[in-house]
Amino acid sequence: MxxxxxxxxxxxxxxxxxxxxxxxxxxxxxxxxxxxxxxxxxxxxxxxxxxxxxxxxxxxxxxxxxxxxxxxxxxxxxxxxxxxxxxxxxxxxxxxxxxxxxxxxxxxxxxxxxxxxxxxxxxxxxxxxxxxxxxxxxxxxxxxxxxxxxxxxxxxxxxxxxxxxxxxxxxxxxxxxxxxxxxxxxxxxxxxxxxxxxxxxxxxxxxxxxxxxxxxxxxxxxxxxxxxxxxxxxxxxxxxxxxxxxxxxxxxxxxxxxxxxxxxxxxxIESETAKIIENSYRATILAFLDEWSLFAERNGVDLIKVINAIRVRPTHSNMIFPGPGIGGYCLPKDGGLGVWSYKHILGFEDDIFKITPMSIDINDTRGLHVGQLT
Ligand SMILES: NC(=O)c1ccc[n+]([C@@H]2O[C@H](COP(=O)([O-])OP(=O)(O)OC[C@H]3O[C@@H](n4cnc5c(N)ncnc54)[C@H](O)[C@@H]3O)[C@@H](O)[C@H]2O)c1
Structure with missing residues (x-):
């Protein structure tokens, strides 16, 4: 052998x-x-x-x-x-x-x-x-x-x-x-x-x-x-x-x-959920800013300047800029683990999730858009 x-x-x-x-x-x-x-x-x-x-x-x-x-x-x-x-x-x-x-x-x-x-x-x-x-x-x-x-x-x-x-x-x-x-x-x-x-x-x-x-x-x-x-x-x-x-x-x-x-x-389940929400939160903000980055590109608005202006306000001080890739290994999957678990581990039949899956879906193609720009 x-x-x-x-x-x-x-x-x-x-x-x-x-x-x-x-x-x-x-x-x-x-x-x-x-x-x-x-x-x-x-x-x-x-x-x-x-x-x-x-x-x-x-x-x-x-x-x-x-x-x-x-x-x-x-x-x-x-x-x-x-x-x-x-x-x-x-x-x-x-x-x-x-x-x-x-x-x-x-x-x-x-x-x-x-x-x-x-x-x-x-x-x-x-x-x-x-x-x-x-x-x-x-x-x-x-x-x-x-x-x-x-x-x-x-x-x-x-x-x-x-x-x-x-x-x-x-x-x-x-x-x-x-x-x-x-x-x-x-x-x-x-x-x-x-x-x-x-x-x-x-x-x-x-x-x-x-x-x-x-x-x-x-x-x-x-x-x-x-x-x-x-x-x-x-x-x-x-x-x-x-x-x-x-x-x-x-x-x-x-x-x-x-x-x-x-x-x-x-x-x-509390610490497991904390991790999933932590990463879903970040994925959501990135997806939200994806559409505003398109708005800014099409209207000649400098989004970094806009975000920096907003960040001066203490309640918005940690606003982030939507980069080219979304979150390495974790952000593209972690919200999915949460949405899946609601049905398949926790046994619910209704559908309560809208924002988390939509954010992950938007982020999935962010890299393609950035590729188009370059
Ligand atoms: N990479 C990151 O930045 C990061 C950040 C936060 C959390 N995490 C989480 O940490 C966990 C691990 O991620 P990672 O990036 O280290 O993954 P990884 O794929 O680099 O490492 C996992 C390791 O486990 C080994 N393995 C699989 N099955 C095994 C078994 N039965 N017995 C022994 N070894 C086994 C694999 O061969 C591999 O080396 C994941 O849940 C990930 O979501 C990763």
Whole structure:
């Protein structure tokens, strides 16, 4: 049988681990974790070392106990050994960031945690979950659009998230905290993740409830990538009082919550909805300004001048200019997750949404208009 490879963006080939390698890998992890526990460190597994997960993993690994100044977390990034993504693991284990960022803090932070502090490694085996005190879920949850400018005709694709939750529930210790950071359709933590995990827990003979929490990422790729995770306000919630207390404690230990206080919500659907409204709000303003930019273009009005004049008024000081592209990965999909969830998770048959889907549909073709102008 021919060996399969995963090729990094730099062109290096990494052979995909074979079935015989998993046992050795897990034994390696067990030994490392035993040593880390002796140092009193908590074991944090970050699932999905993509754009968000890789940097979140490094931030947790770089954090220190706020009293002793010592590292109190040992972080293991976990990624499936797929042909597309496996290369991220050997690169991370060398101290090389699997994501390329403009922020000069990313590369040295990952190198420091892997090579000097020795608080960050990566693996491909799901069995690492057996060793976790905390699992941070940073896998994607997509919204598939079937046509341009018709967000209603799309659907949420939570296959990666559901698969991750199954693997987590099958392996984690009953008392491990599972923190979902993925942007999800509102209701997912309570109505999708909780039943999946509870069913598997019961099959394993675990009578307690999974300690599930949700806290969404507000990360902004760019020069302040790390700061937009670590030095930024967070919203969090837990499925019950214990989960809420655990997530609050964890985030306070790893993020700069002294300067950027946490907002703790009562239920996960509240923090999930906060994320969706946050991005739908921005998408709506951008769509609203799209039509005024057309008005301005056709009448020789300088829209930037107009917006700057309006922004002097304190109530309108954060007005934004509609740029060429709309919101990268998140703004074109997040409102769709909300509209979809109202029907498919929360079970309503009426149609209350007008502005959110219309905004996403308008934004879908903004880039084409900008292309026409150039
Ligand atoms: N990128 C951003 O700027 C941004 C900002 C805010 C929020 N978010 C949200 O954060 C989440 C993650 O986004 P991202 O940009 O990091 O996505 P990404 O695609 O870069 O990363 C997801 C990673 O998860 C891995 N993965 C998928 N299934 C897995 C499984 N079963 N086990 C282990 N790993 C698995 C993938 O291989 C990939 O590396 C999304 O919900 C996104 O909406 C992203």
């Amino acid at each position: 021919s060996e399969k490879f995963s090729i990094s963006p730099g062109g290096e080939e990494f052979p995909i681990p074979g079935p015989g390698e998993y046992k050795v890998e897990f034994e390696r992890l067990q030994k490392m974790v035993a040593k880390e526990r002796e140092k009193g460190r908590e074991i944090v597994v970050v699932m999905g070392v993509g754009f968000v997960g890789a940097v979140m993993a490094a931030i947790v690994a770089d954090s220190v106990d706020k009293v002793t100044g010592q590292s109190s977390k040992f972080v293991i990034g976990m990624q499936r050994p797929s042909i597309r993504s496996y290369w991220k693991i050997p690169l991370l284990n060398r101290g090389v960031s699997p994501v390329k960022a403009e922020d000069p803090e990313v590369d040295p932070m990952i190198a420091r945690c892997v090579k000097e502090k020795k608080t960050l490694i990566a693996t491909y085996t799901y069995d690492v979950l057996k060793l976790a005190d905390v699992v941070v879920v940073d896998v994607q949850c997509d919204y598939i659009k079937n046509e341009l400018s018709n967000v209603r005709n799309g659907q949420t694709d939570m296959a990666a998230l559901e698969a991750s939750l199954h693997e987590i529930a099958k392996r984690i210790p009953a008392e491990a905290l599972v923190l979902i950071e993925t942007t999800v359709a509102p209701g997912t933590t309570e109505q999708v993740a909780y039943p999946i995990m509870k069913k598997i827990f019961r099959k394993r003979g675990i009578e307690t409830d999974p300690l599930l929490a949700h806290s969404y990422e507000r990360v902004m790729p760019g020069r302040n990538y790390v700061a937009s995770i670590r030095d930024f306000w967070r919203v969090c919630s837990g499925i019950n009082e214990t989960a809420r207390q655990r997530v609050e404690k964890f985030l306070k230990e790893v993020l700069n919550t002294e300067d950027y206080p946490l907002t703790v919500m009562d239920r996960p």
